[in-house]
Amino acid sequence: MSIELLTIIIGGLTIGAALMVVISKHPIRSVLFLVVTFFLISSLYILMNAQFLAIVNIIVYAGAIMVLFLFVLMLLNLNKESEPKTPKYALFSSVLASGILLLVLIAAFKDSLRLQHVRLPQQKQIGLVENLGKLLFDEYIVAFEVSSILFIASMVGAILLAKREKPIID
Amino acid sequence: MDTGLLIEKLILAILLFVVSLGIAAYSTYFERKLAAWIQDRVGPDRAGPFGILQPIADGVKMFMKEDFTPTNADRWLFILGPGIAMFTALMTSAVIPWGTDITLFGRTIALQVADLNIGILFIFGIISIGVYGIMIGGWASNNKYSRFGAIRASSQMISYELAMGISAITIIMLSGGLGLNDIVKAQHGMNWNIFYQPVCFLVFFICALAETNRAPFDLPECESELIGGYHTEYSSMKLGLFLFAEYVAMFVSSALISILFFGGYNFPGMDSFSGNTLAILSVAAFFTKTFLMIFLFMWIRWTIPRFRFDQLMHLGWKVLIPISIINMLVTGIVIAFNEGWIKF
Numbered sequence: 001m002s003i004e005l006l007t008i009i010i011g012g013l014t015i016g017a018a019l020m021v022v023i024s025k026h027p028i029r030s031v032l033f034l035v036v037t038f039f040l041i042s043s044l045y046i047l048m049n050a051q052f053l054a055i056v057n058i059i060v061y062a063g064a065i066m067v068l069f070l071f072v073l074m075l076l077n078l079n080k081e082s083e084p085k086t087p088k089y090a091l092f093s094s095v096l097a098s099g100i101l102l103l104v105l106i107a108a109f110k111d112s113l114r115l116q117h118v119r120l121p122q123q124k125q126i127g128l129v130e131n132l133g134k135l136l137f138d139e140y141i142v143a144f145e146v147s148s149i150l151f152i153a154s155m156v157g158a159i160l161l162a163k164r165e166k167p168i169i170d
Numbered sequence: 171m172d173t174g175l176l177i178e179k180l181i182l183a184i185l186l187f188v189v190s191l192g193i194a195a196y197s198t199y200f201e202r203k204l205a206a207w208i209q210d211r212v213g214p215d216r217a218g219p220f221g222i223l224q225p226i227a228d229g230v231k232m233f234m235k236e237d238f239t240p241t242n243a244d245r246w247l248f249i250l251g252p253g254i255a256m257f258t259a260l261m262t263s264a265v266i267p268w269g270t271d272i273t274l275f276g277r278t279i280a281l282q283v284a285d286l287n288i289g290i291l292f293i294f295g296i297i298s299i300g301v302y303g304i305m306i307g308g309w310a311s312n313n314k315y316s317r318f319g320a321i322r323a324s325s326q327m328i329s330y331e332l333a334m335g336i337s338a339i340t341i342i343m344l345s346g347g348l349g350l351n352d353i354v355k356a357q358h359g360m361n362w363n364i365f366y367q368p369v370c371f372l373v374f375f376i377c378a379l380a381e382t383n384r385a386p387f388d389l390p391e392c393e394s395e396l397i398g399g400y401h402t403e404y405s406s407m408k409l410g411l412f413l414f415a416e417y418v419a420m421f422v423s424s425a426l427i428s429i430l431f432f433g434g435y436n437f438p439g440m441d442s443f444s445g446n447t448l449a450i451l452s453v454a455a456f457f458t459k460t461f462l463m464i465f466l467f468m469w470i471r472w473t474i475p476r477f478r479f480d481q482l483m484h485l486g487w488k489v490l491i492p493i494s495i496i497n498m499l500v501t502g503i504v505i506a507f508n509e510g511w512i513k514f
Contacts, residue, residue, distance in 0.1 A: 028309060032247075035302070055291045063298025064328065070305055071324045074317060129288055129348055 007047055014040040031069050038062045052129040174277060183283050186263055194417035195225040201417075201468050208472045232410035240403050244310040251307025252404065252411035258300040259418035265289040266425050267351050269435045269453035272446055281453065282351065289350035290338055293426060294331075297381060301327040303415065304383075304390060308400035319399030322479065323390035326380055329486035330387075334377035336494040337370045340501050341430050354434035359441075362433040367501070371431045373494045378423045380486070383416060385471040389479055424463035425456075432459045 017040060020033040038061045045054035136144050199214065199221070206213025214221035239248055268281040286292050301324050308320025341363055342348060345356035357363060364371050380387040391399030398404075401412045428434060435452035443451055477485070506512050 029247075032306070051286070051288050052291070055288050055295045058295040059291065059298050063295060063301075064331070067298070067301055067305070067324050067328055070302075070309075071321060071328075074305070074309055074321055074324075 003047055007044065010040055010043055010047070014044070027073050028070065031066060031073060034069075035062050035066050038066070049128075052132055178277065178279055179283060182279075182281070183264070186283060187260065190260055190263055190418050190421060191414075193421050194414055195229065197417045197421065197464060197468075198228065198413075199225050200464075201471075204465070204468050205472050208469075229410070232407050235406040237406040237408065238403075240312060242312040243403065244312070247306050247310035249408070251303050251310055252408045252415070253303070254306060255300065255303025255415040256411045256418070258296050258303060259415040259422065262293050262296045262419075262422045263425070265292050265350055266422070266429065267354055267434060268456055270449050272449040281449065285349060285351055288348045290342065290348050290353070290430075293350075294335060294338070297334075298327075298331060300381075300419070303412075304400045307404065307412065308390075311400075311403035313403050315396045315398070315402045316400050319390045319396050319402070322396075323383065323400060326383075326387065326389065326482060326486075329483060330377040330380040330490070333373055333486065333490035333494045334381065336491070336498055337367075337374040337377070338430070340367060340370045340494070340498045343498070343501055343505060350429055350434075354429055354436065357433040358436055360433070360436075360438055362431065362436070364431040367431070367497070369493065369497050370501075371427075373490050373497070374430065375427060376485075376490060378427060379467065379470065380482075382419045382423055382467075384420065384467055386474045386476050387482060388476060389482060392476060420464060420467055421460070424460045424467065427463050428456065428459035434459075 014037055017033050017037040021030045021037065024030045024033060038057060042054040042057045042062075045051075045057065202224070203213045203221075205211075214224040217223040217227045239245060264283045265286050266282065267285075271278050271280050273279070304323040305320045308316040308318075308323070311317075341353065344363060344366060345353040347353060347356070383390055389399075390396075391401065393399075396402070401409055404412060435456040437452065437455035440448065440452065440455075503512075
């Protein structure tokens with residue numbers, strides 16, 4: 001089986017799973033379909049020989065963030081009865097906003113159809129962890145460090161928000 | 171595609187599957203015998219000589235029981251839960267190197283199903299997915315005890331994964347490779363990581379106990395508070411799969427610990443052997459180490475009482491993570507000093 005055919009099949013499945021995230025009635029099922037979507041995206045990365053990216057995608061998104069999502073959903077115990085009623089104007093505005101987003105995305109990606117003849121980079125080893133590490137710590141060191149500062153800032157912010165204020169003792 | 175390679179890997183994968191399940195089955199027997207020994211009892215002794223057929227009898231019993239699904243359970247997810255638990259427990263063993271290369275019928279066969287260059291990350295990926303089995307099973311049961319078990323399992327796994335990952339990074343820094351084969355080869359000649367990284371081993375071992383939901387970290391299924399935890403509503407072989415997955419996970423994490431810290435298939439004096447003799451001896455050495463680790467897991471279970479949940483979180487976040495981060499930093503500084511990157 002050729003790589004192109006596999007890519008098309010997995011791509012189709014990815015879109016299907018992503019649609020199920022939106023269509024599913026129950027939030028827990030939506031989250032589980034999102035996990036499936038992440039797995040399919042990871043398999044696309046593997047087809048491009050970017051193994052490190054694939055496995056990190058699974059560890060970070062499927063393994064950590066989605067588990068937290070599920071955790072919160074289970075604590076909230078969402079069901080039909082407790083669902084807040086959405087006002088009509090909010091529905092209308094969300095449809096409008098997502099329609100505009102769709103328009104922008106179509107405008108941005110319509111040219112990509114013409115790029116079909118562009119092949120993947122000839123260097124097959126580009127996605128392996130050694131090369132990635134060398135690139136990150138050499139060529140893109142500034143961007144890497146800046147993004148890590150961003151992470152630390154968000155961590156500090158999260159801790160500050162979660163920290164309980166000390167009770168005032170008279 | 172080389173057909174020989176395909177057949178060879180297929181046989182190896184099936185063998186691995188059978189061996190994992192067999193060891194898991196007999197772990198249950200040894201666990202019960204060990205518990206009996208520690209508590210001064212006899213343990214199972216009815217089925218066969220010394221009760222050696224007990225796991226088979228248990229398996230048959232599991233299959234014969236009524237397969238019950240609660241009325242308000244989510245049917246598909248209820249089935250999916252134990253399946254995922256078992257699947258993830260078995261999948262981890264694919265990247266583990268079991269011994270040195272063996273030569274059969276003129277072919278050199280590596281005793282490893284897949285030599286991924288990101289082997290250890292693969293294992294962490296699978297471990298982090300493993301919690302879905304428990305979460306989905308616990309949620310789909312539609313029972314408050316099951317759900318408590320699921321919530322506990324997820325918060326426990328997320329907390330202990332961090333310290334485990336950081337201590338694994340320390341080992342990666344020492345061996346300079348992410349593949350498990352690289353890590354094993356770097357420990358050749360008694361350069362076992364346990365001698366360089368005892369603190370790291372301690373952290374990793376505690377986290378492995380927590381990740382496999384073994385006592386003293388078995389709060390997701392703690393029977394005195396939660397009846398059976400996430401598998402309260404399960405019966406028949408679905409329950410069997412959950413229980414079995416725990417033993418398979420214990421086997422695989424024992425194997426992982428012996429690779430990361432005890433030199434994997436390396437053994438003292440291995441340079442004086444070669445060829446198939448070396449291969450067989452290395453497999454024997456590897457399994458000896460793994461079984462000793464499994465024994466340690468069981469020993470701890472029948473010795474130490476269970477934690478309270480806040481103590482568990484406290485240990486994970488405020489003790490293990492700081493220790494592992496400091497350990498990683500010190501290791502990094504020492505490596506940089508040894509390599510001559512920094513000078514005083």
